Amino acid sequence: GESVGLHLPTLSVQEGDNSIINCAYSNSASDYFIWYKQESGKGPQFIIDIRSNMDKRQGQRVTVLLNKTVKHLSLQIAATQPGDSAVYFCAENSQETSGSRLTFGEGTQLTVNP
Amino acid sequence: SAVISQKPSRDICQRGTSLTIQCQVDSQVTMMFWYRQQPGQSLTLIATANQGSEATYESGFVIDKFPISRPNLTFSTLTVSNMSPEDSSIYLCSVEVARADTQYFGPGTRLTVL
Numbered sequence: 256g257e258s259v260g261l262h263l264p265t266l267s268v269q270e271g272d273n274s275i276i277n278c279a280y281s282n283s284a285s286d287y288f289i290w291y292k293q294e295s296g297k298g299p300q301f302i303i304d305i306r307s308n309m310d311k312r313q314g315q316r317v318t319v320l321l322n323k324t325v326k327h328l329s330l331q332i333a334a335t336q337p338g339d340s341a342v343y344f345c346a347e348n349s350q351e352t353s354g355s356r357l358t359f360g361e362g363t364q365l366t367v368n369p
Numbered sequence: 370s371a372v373i374s375q376k377p378s379r380d381i382c383q384r385g386t387s388l389t390i391q392c393q394v395d396s397q398v399t400m401m402f403w404y405r406q407q408p409g410q411s412l413t414l415i416a417t418a419n420q421g422s423e424a425t426y427e428s429g430f431v432i433d434k435f436p437i438s439r440p441n442l443t444f445s446t447l448t449v450s451n452m453s454p455e456d457s458s459i460y461l462c463s464v465e466v467a468r469a470d471t472q473y474f475g476p477g478t479r480l481t482v483l
Contacts, residue, residue, distance in 0.1 A: 263409060289471060297476055298373075298475050298476045298477045299461070300474070301370070304470075304471055356417075357472055360411065362411050
């Protein structure tokens, strides 16, 4: 599974710029991937998901890219706003006999400077 | 999606005591999960709460320390037993709706053990 680090990677961007947050996953059997946003003092909030039969999916201001060859996932945020400042987690889901099971990445702290 | 509430939202407890955290969903869901998020870290799955049967625990978590109940399809409790300062964390409930794979999270319970 994913390793959990003690220090969150950080990304600092200027308001209006595009942000790219990266995630490496470990289980080649994972077939479903989710990005979550966690603001301070709150639970993780679903942003966007993608299944393993796709390599790109777009939402409102967000795009997720999946590269199964190198087991890499990215989240692109267009025209980043101060309200986007949060910790972003990727999660992989592999179906097992007992049901789905999410494994979370270490998270990235995004700071948007006005 | 689903609307998820947790009680209490936060608590400060003495070493050696136990705390029961409640998770309530506004609709029937297939799966309920409990996670721990230690300060500055990612989410770690504690267990899957099974309706009508014993919870399924992840490696490193045991029923004696984290007893879980799920009496119906909308409610679950997690008890943190015989607490020590190392149990200070955010405890999060999540649900999966109708085997859709996506998990939605509650707001979390912030526990401090003195």
